[in-house]
Amino acid sequence: MRREDTYDVLIAGTGVAGLCCALNLPAQYRVLMLSKAAEDESDSFLAQGGICMLQGEEDFAAYFEDTMRAGHYENDEEAVKLMIRTSPAMIAELVADGVDFARDGAGNFRLTREGGHSRPRILFHDDVTGKEITSKLLALAKGRENIEIRPQTELLDVIAEGNECFGGILRDNAGGGVYPVYAAFVLLATGGVGGLFRHSTNFRHLTGDGVGIALRNGVAVEHIDYVQIHPTTLFSKKPGRRFLISESVRGEGAVLLGADGKRFCNELLPRDIVTGEIRAQMKKEGSEHVWLDMRPVGEKALAEHFPTICARCREEGFDPFVQPVPVVPAQHYFMGGVKVDLDGRTSMKRLFAAGETACNGVHGKNRLASNSLLESLIWAKRAAKCMAGARTQVASRRPRADISVYADHAALKKSYEKHIREEAEREATID
Ligand SMILES: Cc1cc2nc3c(=O)[nH]c(=O)nc-3n(C[C@H](O)[C@H](O)[C@H](O)COP(=O)(O)OP(=O)(O)OC[C@H]3O[C@@H](n4cnc5c(N)ncnc54)[C@H](O)[C@@H]3O)c2cc1C
Numbered sequence: 001m002r003r004e005d006t007y008d009v010l011i012a013g014t015g016v017a018g019l020c021c022a023l024n025l026p027a028q029y030r031v032l033m034l035s036k037a038a039e040d041e042s043d044s045f046l047a048q049g050g051i052c053m054l055q056g057e058e059d060f061a062a063y064f065e066d067t068m069r070a071g072h073y074e075n076d077e078e079a080v081k082l083m084i085r086t087s088p089a090m091i092a093e094l095v096a097d098g099v100d101f102a103r104d105g106a107g108n109f110r111l112t113r114e115g116g117h118s119r120p121r122i123l124f125h126d127d128v129t130g131k132e133i134t135s136k137l138l139a140l141a142k143g144r145e146n147i148e149i150r151p152q153t154e155l156l157d158v159i160a161e162g163n164e165c166f167g168g169i170l171r172d173n174a175g176g177g178v179y180p181v182y183a184a185f186v187l188l189a190t191g192g193v194g195g196l197f198r199h200s201t202n203f204r205h206l207t208g209d210g211v212g213i214a215l216r217n218g219v220a221v222e223h224i225d226y227v228q229i230h231p232t233t234l235f236s237k238k239p240g241r242r243f244l245i246s247e248s249v250r251g252e253g254a255v256l257l258g259a260d261g262k263r264f265c266n267e268l269l270p271r272d273i274v275t276g277e278i279r280a281q282m283k284k285e286g287s288e289h290v291w292l293d294m295r296p297v298g299e300k301a302l303a304e305h306f307p308t309i310c311a312r313c314r315e316e317g318f319d320p321f322v323q324p325v326p327v328v329p330a331q332h333y334f335m336g337g338v339k340v341d342l343d344g345r346t347s348m349k350r351l352f353a354a355g356e357t358a359c360n361g362v363h364g365k366n367r368l369a370s371n372s373l374l375e376s377l378i379w380a381k382r383a384a385k386c387m388a389g390a391r392t393q394v395a396s397r398r399p400r401a402d403i404s405v406y407a408d409h410a411a412l413k414k415s416y417e418k419h420i421r422e423e424a425e426r427e428a429t430i431d
Pocket of ligand 1: 041042154191210355369370
């Protein structure tokens with residue numbers, strides 16, 4: 001049985017949001033990071049397409065408009081402007097951290113394009129951009145003496161009293177023990193909600209825990225019904241996570257075909273619209289999927305830019321160099337979440353949230369492709385700076401944590417899921 005511990009910052013999640021926060025905290029802060037599974041089992045590792053960067057002042061209005069249009073103009077304008085303006089500095093930091101983005105012969109970044117973007121502004125590393133970024137940040141975090149990473153350890157709840165956060169209740173998923181950890185600040189960086197859906201591109205263990213914890217503790221949440229469906233995942237009858245075929249494949253020329261071999265929509269419209277077109281086509285045909293023909297991308301570009309996607313299609317028995325592959329929409333991203341301000345503060349004192357579990361208003365009703373790694377990193381860093389500037393000694397105050405409440409782990413998780421579903425239904429709009 002572990003003893004109780006005290007840290008300056010407790011971070012739930014080892015994706016880009018958790019890691020970027022940890023790395024931007026002062027070296028004298030003792031930081032504990034948790035991952036419900038292995039530390040590299042996060043959606044951040046799965047990101048394929050890339051990460052957006054503002055292409056000079058002349059791109060500002062277009063990038064802003066693209067993000068707003070994709071989000072049905074429900075985005076928080078201040079948050080969108082902040083993200084866009086900060087993007088070059090954030091990319092420069094990633095490069096300084098050793099992240100390698102594709103470059104042309106002159107050393108300039110190569111840019112790709114995805115649905116909803118009026119011009120190319122997406123940096124990438126083959127088709128494994130998320131792995132490139134996250135593995136570098138994870139290696140840096142592992143090298144920091146002040147950061148401890150505890151895999152297979154789940155945040156079950158926060159320790160809260162009078163709308164103030166004092167730490168968290170942890171569960172050792174390998175051994176089964178439950179114990180409290182006290183901390184001056186807690187960051188919820190638990191990722192998305194895909195594990196609650198039958199068909200999703202997300203890791204199955206991402207079940208909206210941060211949102212469940214917020215709802216249980218009366219912390220404000222927003223737009224829980226804003227869930228993004230990705231139009232093109234590889235069709236498979238096997239259970240488990242759905243494999244994403246990045247939008248940048250369509251950005252580079254791939255086309256969608258019906259059973260009759262004919263195109264039926266503009267592949268570069270925002271995700272929700274393309275998803276609607278695919279579903280309408282499937283209904284019309286009575287089919288389980290449509291087809292994606294990647295051959296227009298060209299053999300060389302397909303092999304060089306999308307090696308992982310091509311390999312995975314072949315594993316499923318479809319060679320994208322010689323035939324179209326079957327694709328179907330699946331749950332992909334969560335625009336709603338724990339409501340935060342421009343510094344990642346939630347409505348509970350000393351409780352922060354960043355990344356996919358948080359809702360800062362950047363994405364509105366629908367996320368523009370390749371904005372989420374960027375947004376996660378920027379808000380995580382802002383949360384870290386906020387924590388750094390307001391160090392509070394809470395070690396002397398340790399509200400008693402009643403561990404017996406958490407004896408039935410499965411029932412607690414079910415109650416979180418129920419909270420999330422009920423809230424989503426309550427908020428749900430007509431469509
Ligand atoms: C297939 C795929 C492709 C994508 N492609 C792109 C792309 O090209 N560009 C882009 O910008 N975005 C992309 N995204 C979205 C992007 O990857 C995510 O939105 C982003 O990585 C979220 O980062 P995060 O740190 O918030 O969460 P994640 O990276 O998902 O990390 C969540 C972490 O929380 C941990 N966790 C969960 N619950 C608990 C708990 N209760 N206690 C402790 N730990 C917990 C998990 O173990 C994990 O470590 C893609 C997503 C997917 C699934």
